[in-house]
Amino acid sequence: MIMMKHLAQKLAELLGPIGWLSGADAAGYSRDWLNRYGEPPLGVARPTSTAEVAAVVAACHDAGVPLTPQGGNTGLCGAAMLGKPGGVILSLSRMTKIGRPDRAAENIEVEAGVVLAALHEALNAHGLIFPLHLGAEGSAQIGGLIGTNAGGNHALRYGMMQDLILGLEVVLPDGRVWNGLRAVQKDNSGYQLRRLFCGAEGTLGVVTRAVLKLYPAPRNRATALLTIPDVSSLLAFGKRLRADACEFISGMEFFCDFGLDMALRHVHGLSYPLQERAPWYLLVEMTAGSALVPLEQILEAALADGLESGEVLDGVVAVNDTQRATLWRLREEQPEGQRLEGTQLKHDVSVPPGRLAEFIEQASVLCGRVLPGVRVNPFGHLGDGNTHFNLTPPLGQSGFGELASEFAQRIGALAGSLGGSFAAEHGLGRSKVSLADALRSPEERSLMAAIKQAIDPGNLMNPGAVLHQ
Amino acid sequence: MIMMKHLAQKLAELLGPIGWLSGADAAGYSRDWLNRYGEPPLGVARPTSTAEVAAVVAACHDAGVPLTPQGGNTGLCGAAMLGKPGGVILSLSRMTKIGRPDRAAENIEVEAGVVLAALHEALNAHGLIFPLHLGAEGSAQIGGLIGTNAGGNHALRYGMMQDLILGLEVVLPDGRVWNGLRAVQKDNSGYQLRRLFCGAEGTLGVVTRAVLKLYPAPRNRATALLTIPDVSSLLAFGKRLRADACEFISGMEFFCDFGLDMALRHVHGLSYPLQERAPWYLLVEMTAGSALVPLEQILEAALADGLESGEVLDGVVAVNDTQRATLWRLREEQPEGQRLEGTQLKHDVSVPPGRLAEFIEQASVLCGRVLPGVRVNPFGHLGDGNTHFNLTPPLGQSGFGELASEFAQRIGALAGSLGGSFAAEHGLGRSKVSLADALRSPEERSLMAAIKQAIDPGNLMNPGAVLHQ
Numbered sequence: 001m002i003m004m005k006h007l008a009q010k011l012a013e014l015l016g017p018i019g020w021l022s023g024a025d026a027a028g029y030s031r032d033w034l035n036r037y038g039e040p041p042l043g044v045a046r047p048t049s050t051a052e053v054a055a056v057v058a059a060c061h062d063a064g065v066p067l068t069p070q071g072g073n074t075g076l077c078g079a080a081m082l083g084k085p086g087g088v089i090l091s092l093s094r095m096t097k098i099g100r101p102d103r104a105a106e107n108i109e110v111e112a113g114v115v116l117a118a119l120h121e122a123l124n125a126h127g128l129i130f131p132l133h134l135g136a137e138g139s140a141q142i143g144g145l146i147g148t149n150a151g152g153n154h155a156l157r158y159g160m161m162q163d164l165i166l167g168l169e170v171v172l173p174d175g176r177v178w179n180g181l182r183a184v185q186k187d188n189s190g191y192q193l194r195r196l197f198c199g200a201e202g203t204l205g206v207v208t209r210a211v212l213k214l215y216p217a218p219r220n221r222a223t224a225l226l227t228i229p230d231v232s233s234l235l236a237f238g239k240r241l242r243a244d245a246c247e248f249i250s251g252m253e254f255f256c257d258f259g260l261d262m263a264l265r266h267v268h269g270l271s272y273p274l275q276e277r278a279p280w281y282l283l284v285e286m287t288a289g290s291a292l293v294p295l296e297q298i299l300e301a302a303l304a305d306g307l308e309s310g311e312v313l314d315g316v317v318a319v320n321d322t323q324r325a326t327l328w329r330l331r332e333e334q335p336e337g338q339r340l341e342g343t344q345l346k347h348d349v350s351v352p353p354g355r356l357a358e359f360i361e362q363a364s365v366l367c368g369r370v371l372p373g374v375r376v377n378p379f380g381h382l383g384d385g386n387t388h389f390n391l392t393p394p395l396g397q398s399g400f401g402e403l404a405s406e407f408a409q410r411i412g413a414l415a416g417s418l419g420g421s422f423a424a425e426h427g428l429g430r431s432k433v434s435l436a437d438a439l440r441s442p443e444e445r446s447l448m449a450a451i452k453q454a455i456d457p458g459n460l461m462n463p464g465a466v467l468h469q
Numbered sequence: 470m471i472m473m474k475h476l477a478q479k480l481a482e483l484l485g486p487i488g489w490l491s492g493a494d495a496a497g498y499s500r501d502w503l504n505r506y507g508e509p510p511l512g513v514a515r516p517t518s519t520a521e522v523a524a525v526v527a528a529c530h531d532a533g534v535p536l537t538p539q540g541g542n543t544g545l546c547g548a549a550m551l552g553k554p555g556g557v558i559l560s561l562s563r564m565t566k567i568g569r570p571d572r573a574a575e576n577i578e579v580e581a582g583v584v585l586a587a588l589h590e591a592l593n594a595h596g597l598i599f600p601l602h603l604g605a606e607g608s609a610q611i612g613g614l615i616g617t618n619a620g621g622n623h624a625l626r627y628g629m630m631q632d633l634i635l636g637l638e639v640v641l642p643d644g645r646v647w648n649g650l651r652a653v654q655k656d657n658s659g660y661q662l663r664r665l666f667c668g669a670e671g672t673l674g675v676v677t678r679a680v681l682k683l684y685p686a687p688r689n690r691a692t693a694l695l696t697i698p699d700v701s702s703l704l705a706f707g708k709r710l711r712a713d714a715c716e717f718i719s720g721m722e723f724f725c726d727f728g729l730d731m732a733l734r735h736v737h738g739l740s741y742p743l744q745e746r747a748p749w750y751l752l753v754e755m756t757a758g759s760a761l762v763p764l765e766q767i768l769e770a771a772l773a774d775g776l777e778s779g780e781v782l783d784g785v786v787a788v789n790d791t792q793r794a795t796l797w798r799l800r801e802e803q804p805e806g807q808r809l810e811g812t813q814l815k816h817d818v819s820v821p822p823g824r825l826a827e828f829i830e831q832a833s834v835l836c837g838r839v840l841p842g843v844r845v846n847p848f849g850h851l852g853d854g855n856t857h858f859n860l861t862p863p864l865g866q867s868g869f870g871e872l873a874s875e876f877a878q879r880i881g882a883l884a885g886s887l888g889g890s891f892a893a894e895h896g897l898g899r900s901k902v903s904l905a906d907a908l909r910s911p912e913e914r915s916l917m918a919a920i921k922q923a924i925d926p927g928n929l930m931n932p933g934a935v936l937h938q
Contacts, residue, residue, distance in 0.1 A: 104708055104823025105854065127712070151655050160654065162661060163632055167888075178912045184819040185629065186620050186855045187890035188668055189905055190897055190935050191917050192631060195664035199657055211888075216715045239573055243596070246685045246758030247716035289715030292767050298759050350653040354573025385574065386655045419636075419680075421656035428659055436658055443647045447924065448660050454923035455916065466659050 004042055004086060007063040011045055011088070014055055019046045019094070029070060029089050030082070037078030037430055039085040048094045050169060050177060050208040057206060058175025060088050061460060068462045069202040071144025072115060074136040076346060077429025079148065079201040083464030090206060092143045098122045106214045107166055107183050112143025112207050119212075128214040131158035131250070135332050143207045149199030151425035156383030157250045158215065160425070162198040167211035170197050173204070173456040183211045196451075201427050202462040204455045218250075218287035222295040223324045224303065226315040227278030228254075231357040233311040234280055237302075238353065238382045240311070241284065244302050248286035248295060253331045255281050255379035262377070262392075263330065263337030270329055273316050282382065283331045285324075334379045338390055343399050345391040347411045351420035353385040359418055363389055366410050371403055386424045408432075412439050428466050437468070473511055473555065476532040480514055480557070483524055488515045488563075498539060498558050499551070506547030506899055508554040517563045519638060519646060519677045526675060527644025529557050530929060537931045538671040540613025541584065543605035545815060546898025548617065548670040552933030559675060561612045567591045575683045576635055576652050581612025581676050588681075597683040600627035600719070604801050612676045618668030620894035622800075625852030626719045627684065629894070631667040636680035639666050642673070642925040652680045665920075670896050671931040673924045687719075687756035691764040692793045693772065695784040696747030697723075700826040702780040703749055706771075707822065707851045709780070710753065713771050717755035717764060722800045724750050724848035731846070731861075732799065732806030739798055742785050751851065752800045754793075803848045807859055812868050814860040816880045820889035822854040828887055832858055835879050840872055855893045877901075881908050897935050906937070 012020040021029070022043035031038035042065065045056045060067045066087035070080040082089065092113040099109035101123060108130070110119060116137040119130050132145065134152035144150075146168070150161045158164065167181040180194055187194075197204055228234050234254055241249060257279055264270055286295050299317065306312035318324040338344050351359045360378050367374050373394030380387040389411055393399055400407070412422025412435055422439050423432050437445060445467070452459070452467055463469045481489040490498070491512035500507040511534065514525045529536045535556035539549040551558065561582040568578035570592060577599070579588060585606040588599050601614065603621035613619075615637070619630045627633065636650040649663055656663075666673055697703050703723055710718060726748055733739055755764050768786065775781035787793040807813050820828045829847050836843050842863030849856040858880055862868055869876070881891025881904055891908050892901055906914060914936070921928070921936055932938045 102821060102823050104704060105821035106711070107821065149657050149661065151657075155654060159628070159632065162664065163628065172912065172916070176912050178916060179910060180913065181888075182885075182890055183821040183888035184855075184890055184893070185624060185853045186819040186850075186893040188618050188620075188894055188896045189890050189892035189901075189909065190668075190913070191673075191920055192618065192664050192668045193913070193916060195631065195661050196920075199659075199661045204660075216712050218715075235573060242575070242758075243685050244759050246687075248759075289711075290713050290717075290767050292770070293762055298761050301761070350655040352571060352574035352576065352652040354571050381655075384654045386653075416651075419650075419652035421651055421653055421658050423658035424653070424655040425657055427657045432658075440658065441648060443641065443645050444649065444659070444662070447641070447647060447662060450923040451660055451665075451920060454919040 003063050004065060007059060007065055008043055010059050011043065011056060015045055015047060015052065021046065029091055032075065032078055032081050033073055038081035039083065041082055041089045042086050044089045044091055046091045046094050050171065053171045053206055053208050054175050054177050056090055057171050057173065061174050061458065064458065064460065066460045066463050069143065069147065069206045071141035071147065072136065072139040074139045075144060075148060075429060076426045077431040079427055079429035079465045080144065081430065083430055083469065092141060095208065101126045101128050101214060103128065105183060107211050108214055109181065109209060109211050110142050111209050112141060114142045116140050116142065116145060123214065127217050129217045130212055131215055132161060132164060135335060142210060146198050146207045146210060147200065147202045148427040151386060153253060153381065154250045156252065156381065162195050164213045165194050165198055165210055166213055168194045168197055168207060169209040170205040170207050173458065173461040181209060181211055201429060201465045203452060203466045204461060216289050218289055219291050220288040220293055220295050222299045223285045223318040223327055224299060224315050225273065225327045226282045226284065227274060227276065227313040228280040228282050228311065229313055230279060231360050234282060234382060235354065235357055237282065237306045237311040240305060241302050245286055245298050248288050249383065250287045251283065251285035252382040253283040254382045255331060255334050256377060258375060259334045259337065259377045259379050260330065262341045263333045266337050266340035267333045270333060271326060273326065274314055276314060278313050283327055338377055338392060341392055343393060345400060345404055345407055347389040347408060348424050348426040349389055349411060349415035349420060349422055350384065350386045350424035351415050351418045353382065355418045356385055356387065359415065363411055363414055366414065367391060367407065370406055370410065371400065385420060408435055409438060430465055433466065433468055472532050473534060476528060476534055477512055479528050480512065480525060484514055484516060484521065490515065498560055501544065501547055501550050502542055507550035508552065510551055510558045511555050513558045513560055515560045515563050519640065522559065522640045522675055522677050523644050523646050525559055526640050530643050530927065533927065533929065535929050535932050538612065538616065538675045540610035540616065541605065541608040543608045544613060544617060544898060545895045546900040548896055548898035548934045549613065550899065552899055552938065561610060564677065570595045570597050570683060572597065574652060576680050577683055578650065578678060578680045579611050580678050581610060583611045585609050585611065585614060592683065596686050598686045599681055600684055601630060601633060604804060611679060615667050615676045615679060616669065616671045617896040620855060622722060622850065623719045625721065625850065631664050633682045634663050634667055634679055635682055637663045637666055637676060638678040639674040639676055642927065642930040650678060650680055670898060670934045672921060672935045673930060685758050687758055688760050689757040689762055689764050691768045692754045692787040692796055693768060693784050694742065694796045695751045695753065696743060696745065696782040697749040697751050697780065698782055699748060700829050703751060703851060704823065704826055706751065706775045706780040709774060710771050714755055714767050717757050718852065719756045720752065720754035721851040722752040723851045724800060724803050725846060727844060728803045728806065728846045728848050729799065731810045732802045735806050735809035736802045739802060740795060742795065743783055745783060747782050752796055807846055807861060810861055812862060814869060814873055814876055816858040816877060817893050817895040818858055818880060818884035818889060818891055819853065819855045819893035820884050820887045822851065824887045825854055825856065828884065832880055832883055835883065836860060836876065839875055839879065840869065854889060877904055878907060899934055902935065902937055
């Protein structure tokens with residue numbers, strides 16, 4: 001206790017009253033946004049530089065006090081929360097510098113606290129894009145996106161966060177700083193540390209800065225919403241699109257009529273642009289750098305083939321950015337619609353896209369066996385097989401009783417048996433550590449434990465996330 | 470000695486006479502193809518299955534005998550060779566099974582000994598490609614390409630080997646098997662082990678199988694060779710191409726007139742298709758999935774702009790596959806031309822593409838100071854800044870005296886100071902370990918050493934590669 005009081009004093013002196021929050025001031029940082037995880041911290045450190053981060057980490061290390069890095073706090077698995085009371089939360093939210101983009105090399109250096117949407121905006125004037133997009137982009141921070149190896153809607157084309165990192169700077173668990181801020185794709189100078197820290201959910205160090213890969217801004221865009229009779233047709237049409245328009249597809253997002261129904265009922269300002277509803281919907285977006293590419297013609301040709309083959313029932317092509325935004329909102333408000341419907345269980349799995357029909361059919365059957373009448377809402381990213389297989393209780397019921405972990409385990413095991421993963425893009429955090437222990441091999445877990453032990457022998461860096469404490 | 474004799478007997482029994490080679494039979498495996506690295510082995514193990522690999526690794530582990538995995542043996546840094554006599558070489562060359570490609574999911578499972586060109590060929594009938602291409606593709610094996618995180622000519626568009634791996638199977642240093650053969654891009658279930666093993670140069674385990682990402686085969690292709698007055702024009706034209714044809718560029722390869730001269734003088738069957746020679750050459754290749762894309766029109770429009778601005782002096786567009794192959798050979802025979810010229814020093818560096826002009830100018834000046842009259846031959850991948858900055862002695866001299874490490878260190882330090890890397894795509898192997906120690910921070914080297922120690926505490930898995938023994 002004396003040790004901790006001493007640490008709090010030390011951090012308060014180091015960071016000043018704006019940089020060190022405790023008591024009631026810390027409340028906004030200590031629970032996750034869904035209010036499911038988090039324990040009261042000793043305090044919240046809000047450093048403004050790598051040197052300050054290093055000093056905070058070193059002080060915690062010396063005092064033997066655990067530390068959890070926190071970004072925008074929009075994760076879904078509790079990785080940015082304390083697992084036990086009394087640790088320090090290290091918020092990166094005051095490290096928001098955005099460097100000047102390097103137009104020729106197509107990269108940019110940013111601090112970890114930069115909000116994704118702010119980066120998008122900063123690039124507008126430069127003819128460049130950072131191609132990661134996801135629902136939480138208005139709050140998610142670069143450091144958190146790196147920590148969780150975020151995926152999102154365009155991963156099919158541009159990859160996940162780990163594919164978009166050229167260089168990293170990381171404060172290690174003992175307070176030393178690893179400067180890996182190289183600005184090149186090709187860097188085979190030993191182990192791929194930049195890839196290891198990405199997705200480690202803050203358990204191996206604190207990401208403070210990154211050099212990110214950029215792409216030329218597209219000059220040409222086509223977006224359509226299609227109605228689809230069944231999952232096999234979704235897949236068949238997806239395959240057709242990939243063959244005809246491989247380079248241009250930056251999004252192939254699917255959702256189902258139950259999901260659309262919830263979104264339309266609960267979320268204000270949505271409108272559905274087609275006459276008839278259908279079992280499934282596919283949102284397609286294509287972009288191209290060259291104005292010479294006949295994007296709409298390519299999209300319409302694929303659509304015509306899809307209509308003729310019966311894979312597609314109907315469709316609407318956006319003619320301007322307002323219409324485009326209207327179509328995207330139908331997809332993006334899927335989580336919000338279901339949240340407003342009431343209690344839910346979220347499952348974030350991936351399967352090889354060719355096995356998506358099998359997965360959705362079998363997962364629906366098994367969920368119905370576990371809890372008859374349960375309502376399933378699969379939606380996600382057709383191109384990479386990442387499915388958010390979320391559940392709402394049977395009509396007239398408000399909860400799932402004690403069935404949450406049975407659902408998670410059975411759905412996750414099914415995804416694994418089809419060659420996929422029980423944890424696709426949200427990470428393990430604290431919520432899926434037991435699931436990982438149950439579903440993955442002892443070899444895999446012991447490899448991870450060995451790496452953790454090697455880099456953080458005191459187990460002070462976000463203990464309890466990814467691996468049991 | 471008794472232990473080793475016992476191990477040799479055990480492996481001979483396990484693998485049979487074709488699977489265990491020793492004495493003169495092992496000679497073909499014990500030196501690298503440039504005959505610069507390698508010590509005599511106890512023997513060469515040539516297992517045919519993961520179970521056999523695991524048995525070999527476990528036997529070596531129990532006997533305390535070091536083991537080096539070997540693929541096609543076309544690496545340039547000695548990673549697939551023994552650093553000390555008496556270890557076991559584990560050749561994957563008999564593990565050559567190629568699975569059936571999954572057309573819908575765009576992936577394929579292969580064994581580690583599959584030769585890259587054989588994989589390309591096997592995919593021909595399926596309308597899919599594996600987009601990694603490099604000079605050694607006729608001999609390089611998938612396992613070695615994973616071990617070294619190979620880059621190659623199309624990394625700009627499709628990424629490096631680590632970006633093309635979905636799942637991996639690895640025999641760990643104690644003989645246990647990690648089955649990470651998932652077939653999905655999105656798998657955030659803990660640390661990104663697949664990315665860590667890729668590029669570890671066989672020091673953390675033996676890759677036995679992989680699930681690789683495929684792409685739809687392009688239906689449309691345009692290739693051109695351009696002459697360029699200077700490096701700034703190379704960069705300016707590269708930028709123009711990226712903006713106009715971002716999605717389609719699958720290769721932007723540059724070389725210089727000295728390199729072309731050596732290739733034309735020494736390599737049979739090359740022909741130069743333009744009337745005038747020039748200081749620099751750029752080979753551009755574009756591909757598209759859709760036949761509706763006016764690729765040649767896009768290329769010719771960019772070319773016309775380049776000619777008008779003076780960035781381009783002249784150019785020829787290939788009209789058929791034979792011409793395309795002729796143009797590519799001029800680029801691909803750059804290393805062979807210089808090899809046949811005599812002694813050389815190879816440097817494989819990367820710099821942010823925008824700084825390539827600075828790098829080439831400054832590196833040329835510093836090399837001239839180290840050895841007046843030294844002839845520099847920079848060539849490589851414009852899009853990712855990966856430059857093979859290779860040296861030939863001054864006219865009339867046959868060697869570099871004792872200057873090799875001074876060149877390597879000064880060129881590598883320059884690349885690092887510009888935000889790049891002294892080791893871009895060939896890896897560290899045994900040849901660049903001291904260079905890494907000299908050029909990289911103690912934090913970086915200690916992180917790598919900690920990971921190595923955690924996964925291979927006995928230091929039996931390819932000791933001396935990546936890290937000093």
